[in-house]
Amino acid sequence: MKDIIIFVNAIRPKTFQALADYEAESGRRFTPVVLVDQTIKDSIFTCNGQNNLPEKITVITADFSSAASLRKALRPYQERIFAVTSQYENCIQELRQLLPYLPYIPTPTEKSLTWATEKKHMRKLLEAHDPKLVPRYMEVSDAEPETIARIEASVTYPLVVKPSGLEGSLLVSYVANTGELRATLERIFVAIQAAYDTWIKRQKPAVLIEEFMVGDKYTIDVYVDAEGTCRFAPMVGDVVARNVGYDDFFGYHAFLPSGLSDEENQKGQAAAAEACRALSLRSTTAHVELMHTANGWKIIELGPRIGGYRHELYDQAFGVNHIMNDIRNRANEVPDIPTKLQKYASVFNIYPREEGILQAVRGLDELRQLQSFTYVTQKTAVGEPALFAKNGGDVVLNVMLSHPDKTQLEADIAAMEAAIVLETKPAQ
Amino acid sequence: MRSSLVTDDKKNIVLYVNDFYPEFASAFTKLSKRLGRPLRGIMLIDAERKASGKYLPDADKVFEEIVVDFSDDAALRKALRPLQENLLLVSCDSERSQLYFKRVIPHVPYVNTPTERSIEWSTNKGQMREMLSSYDSTTSPKSMVVHDDSPETAARISAELEFPLIIKPTGLSASILVNKVETEQQLQQTLTSSFTALKKVYAKHRGLGDETIVVEEFIEGDIYSTDAYIDADGKTYILPFIYCKNGSMVGMEGYQIYQSETHHDLTEEEIEAGKKVAEKAMHAIGLRSSVAHIELFHTANGWKVIELGARPGGWRQETYDVSYGIDHALNELLIKIGLPPEMPTGLQEHSATFRIHAPKAGVVTAITGLEAAQAHPHMHTMHVETKPGDAVLPSAHGGSMLIGGLMHHRDQARLMKHIDEVRSGITVHIR
Numbered sequence: 046m047k048d049i050i051i052f053v054n055a056i057r058p059k060t061f062q063a064l065a066d067y068e069a070e071s072g073r074r075f076t077p078v079v080l081v082d083q084t085i086k087d088s089i090f091t092c093n094g095q096n097n098l099p100e101k102i103t104v105i106t107a108d109f110s111s112a113a114s115l116r117k118a119l120r121p122y123q124e125r126i127f128a129v130t131s132q133y134e135n136c137i138q139e140l141r142q143l144l145p146y147l148p149y150i151p152t153p154t155e156k157s158l159t160w161a162t163e164k165k166h167m168r169k170l171l172e173a174h175d176p177k178l179v180p181r182y183m184e185v186s187d188a189e190p191e192t193i194a195r196i197e198a199s200v201t202y203p204l205v206v207k208p209s210g211l212e213g214s215l216l217v218s219y220v221a222n223t224g225e226l227r228a229t230l231e232r233i234f235v236a237i238q239a240a241y242d243t244w245i246k247r248q249k250p251a252v253l254i255e256e257f258m259v260g261d262k263y264t265i266d267v268y269v270d271a272e273g274t275c276r277f278a279p280m281v282g283d284v285v286a287r288n289v290g291y292d293d294f295f296g297y298h299a300f301l302p303s304g305l306s307d308e309e310n311q312k313g314q315a316a317a318a319e320a321c322r323a324l325s326l327r328s329t330t331a332h333v334e335l336m337h338t339a340n341g342w343k344i345i346e347l348g349p350r351i352g353g354y355r356h357e358l359y360d361q362a363f364g365v366n367h368i369m370n371d372i373r374n375r376a377n378e379v380p381d382i383p384t385k386l387q388k389y390a391s392v393f394n395i396y397p398r399e400e401g402i403l404q405a406v407r408g409l410d411e412l413r414q415l416q417s418f419t420y421v422t423q424k425t426a427v428g429e430p431a432l433f434a435k436n437g438g439d440v441v442l443n444v445m446l447s448h449p450d451k452t453q454l455e456a457d458i459a460a461m462e463a464a465i466v467l468e469t470k471p472a473q
Numbered sequence: 474m475r476s477s478l479v480t481d482d483k484k485n486i487v488l489y490v491n492d493f494y495p496e497f498a499s500a501f502t503k504l505s506k507r508l509g510r511p512l513r514g515i516m517l518i519d520a521e522r523k524a525s526g527k528y529l530p531d532a533d534k535v536f537e538e539i540v541v542d543f544s545d546d547a548a549l550r551k552a553l554r555p556l557q558e559n560l561l562l563v564s565c566d567s568e569r570s571q572l573y574f575k576r577v578i579p580h581v582p583y584v585n586t587p588t589e590r591s592i593e594w595s596t597n598k599g600q601m602r603e604m605l606s607s608y609d610s611t612t613s614p615k616s617m618v619v620h621d622d623s624p625e626t627a628a629r630i631s632a633e634l635e636f637p638l639i640i641k642p643t644g645l646s647a648s649i650l651v652n653k654v655e656t657e658q659q660l661q662q663t664l665t666s667s668f669t670a671l672k673k674v675y676a677k678h679r680g681l682g683d684e685t686i687v688v689e690e691f692i693e694g695d696i697y698s699t700d701a702y703i704d705a706d707g708k709t710y711i712l713p714f715i716y717c718k719n720g721s722m723v724g725m726e727g728y729q730i731y732q733s734e735t736h737h738d739l740t741e742e743e744i745e746a747g748k749k750v751a752e753k754a755m756h757a758i759g760l761r762s763s764v765a766h767i768e769l770f771h772t773a774n775g776w777k778v779i780e781l782g783a784r785p786g787g788w789r790q791e792t793y794d795v796s797y798g799i800d801h802a803l804n805e806l807l808i809k810i811g812l813p814p815e816m817p818t819g820l821q822e823h824s825a826t827f828r829i830h831a832p833k834a835g836v837v838t839a840i841t842g843l844e845a846a847q848a849h850p851h852m853h854t855m856h857v858e859t860k861p862g863d864a865v866l867p868s869a870h871g872g873s874m875l876i877g878g879l880m881h882h883r884d885q886a887r888l889m890k891h892i893d894e895v896r897s898g899i900t901v902h903i904r
Contacts, residue, residue, distance in 0.1 A: 112603055112604055112607040113603075113606075113607040116607050116608060144588065144590070145588050145589075145590030145591065145594075145759050146759060148587075148588050148591065148707065148759040148760070148761045149705075149706050149707040149761060153582075154578065154579045154582055154588070154589060155579070155588070155589050155590065156546075156578075156579030156589060157579055157582065160546075160579075166546070169546065169547050170546060170547060170550055172547070173546075173547035173548070173550040173551045173554075174550055174551075174554060271583075272477060272583050273582065273583040322557070323550070325579055325580055325581075325582040326582070327582045327583065
């Protein structure tokens with residue numbers, strides 16, 4: 046009986062309901078087991094909100110650098126393992142360490158996970174696979190005048206400066222000239238190690254410079270099976286913060302349906318599939334970020350995992366059980382992807398307009414009264430620093446609105462944007 | 474297991490890494506016939522290996538050739554991308570190319586391969602020991618990996634392990650630089666001489682990984698080896714055991730294989746127990762979609778694993794063909810595409826290999842008796858890997874086999890007699 050699902054390091058809260066829904070629908074039964082690297086358990090549990098897991102959930106620990114420790118932890122479950130998944134970007138390193146001990150279940154290769162979590166490797170392989178997929182870029186390790194000169198000789202302004210190993214637009218900046226480039230590089234090289242520590246990243250920090258792409262951003266989650274066949278969750282429209290008045294690159298508004306024509310949707314899917322193949326991914330979900338430009342589809346980046354809030358979005362809009370699809374695809378089963386629209390759905394990441402210490406969050410009561418209100422999660426507490434993503438900050442509010450009537454949803458979005466106010470006070 | 478490899482007519486490329494062996498060509502032809510479609514064979518060769526000439530070339534140009542820098546992932550990606558949709562399988566049979574194979578594996582994710590890590594574990598005896606003992610501590614002797622010959626290291630070994638000990642490099646095969654020591658003084662001396670020799674030998678034999686040494690407790694027992702196949706799901710198919718004599722068993726210095734024989738006196742029960750340990754060894758290394766060469770000790774306390782390689786054993790193609798009528802190279806291809814191998818149904822003829830190593834260091838001045846040996850009616854294959862003028866060393870000091878051969882006969886006693894005749898007829902004169 047294959048009933049054990051191993052979640053490496055952490056489990057998304059929505060997983061319990063996703064599992065229950067699938068069990069009710071299919072008649073099958075599964076047992077989730079969280080396998081955590083004991084050397085980072087405290088930090089990863091805090092970072093990923095795992096400290097209040099339901100008591101019935103089995104949590105086991107092992108030293109992932111020790112063969113004996115990992116084998117001892119896995120032994121009681123080995124014959125029953127249905128699938129192994131890693132639901133968060135900062136847990137993929139441990140998934141990679143675990144893979145050699147699970148050779149007889151479908152998994153990605155170790156190297157593909159390294160390539161898909163480090164932008165410098167990702168860019169190199171995407172370029173080697175198909176140069177049209179990516180903008181021109183280079184990797185730098187300092188902010189010295191020689192480096193600036195080398196950058197300016199190789200790529201053309203405007204540029205995007207981003208850490209190689211962080212996701213979610215953390216420390217990503219737009220620069221239009223030499224002065225901005227120098228200042229941004231100096232700032233990023235000071236902040237990068239702290240950001241890697243905060244987000245539990247174990248790679249060596251590195252920085253990428255790439256030419257800014259003009260276009261509309263979309264994201265898509267792709268189920269890549271053991272043979273490389275790609276099956277697509279719906280394409281999600283994504284409004285970048287820069288387009289709504291922030292000087293930042295975080296994804297402000299993700300929405301379904303995307304509004305793309307069938308032809309453009311298929312071209313975007315094809316580009317996402319090529320990206321997955323370029324990184325030799327298999328038996329995984331890939332969260333792919335793309336730019337739809339005048340010169341076709343380009344890859345911003347991808348991660349070997351489900352995208353943030355994508356389970357909720359796909360569930361509301363199309364009734365897709367994304368968390369179970371991720372698990373079933375990893376077990377070599379075909380995911381179930383309904384395509385009939387049930388609701389228009391939007392997710393917002395809300396940051397402060399001014400950085401500082403968060404003083405108050407206004408408008409939550411009005412938000413909860415809206416017809417489209419689905420949920421709100423506060424990620425930053427009053428009294429904590431509320432920084433922009435480009436300075437390493439986390440989102441303050443995550444809001445979801447959904448409604449079968451598009452006009453009602455649009456009215457509620459406008460009401461939400463008017464009602465929500467994040468008050469900050471400059472830090473001392 | 475990739476279900477479409479056998480049935481999808483588009484899958485027609487067989488990719489071999491670095492080294493070409495003659496049996497590839499016939500196995501390739503048989504596989505094509507078996508699948509009912511033409512196949513395309515390609516040798517994928519690392520640019521540095523090609524430039525240095527340290528690879529086994531496909532002299533008759535049986536297959537196409539692609540040369541690429543294996544240390545450059547982007548270059549590998551570009552080279553393999555045009556082949557990806559048509560790849561049927563990837564194979565690498567030589568020990569010295571295994572870590573090159575490891576670099577190729579992530580670029581061919583949609584065919585059946587071993588994991589990258591299992592290749593690393595099976596080429597580094599220190600990591601292999603760790604994997605074997607963490608899987609089942611009863612299958613291997615106590616061991617330590619050491620990185621230097623300092624007195625502190627020797628003292629640490631003496632405190633943790635019981636003499637006598639076997640000292641061997643972690644990344645060399647064929648018992649090169651393998652030595653037995655009885656005392657701490659011998660241990661110290663051997664560690665010093667081994668680390669000195671290691672650098673030269675690694676360069677000559679393309680040693681794999683770090684220049685480190687594994688020290689393990691000596692096991693008393695008979696040596697056997699077997700080749701086996703393991704599929705993508707971990708199901709194993711184990712070939713008949715081969716009895717092996719090493720140099721020390723016939724009064725020579727060193728632990729190099731002196732002779733191997735298909736004939737042995739193991740009971741069915743002992744064979745089954747040995748197969749179980751061989752299977753454990755493959756699972757401990759996490760091997761899949763591969764052939765494996767496994768060496769074992771049969772001791773008073775049961776079977777112990779000496780080591781395992783994710784490749785066919787030396788002379789096994791000929792041995793299993795002559796004695797059991799199976800095509801080992803074809804079976805390796807079958808297991809990689811998810812088809813069961815053809816297993817032997819009974820012994821056809823006894824066979825045995827003999828190997829001649831240098832008894833002392835020096836320069837080869839002449840070799841006599843080769844023609845008569847090659848013309849022997851029961852000689853199947855003979856390899857002469859030295860010539861006058863070559864500098865040679867005993868195996869214990871880093872030397873490799875000089876002459877080897879496979880002989881066969883229906884009668885085991887007469888086979889042994891013929892082997893003795895051939896051995897005594899060949900003389901390698903060393904000054």
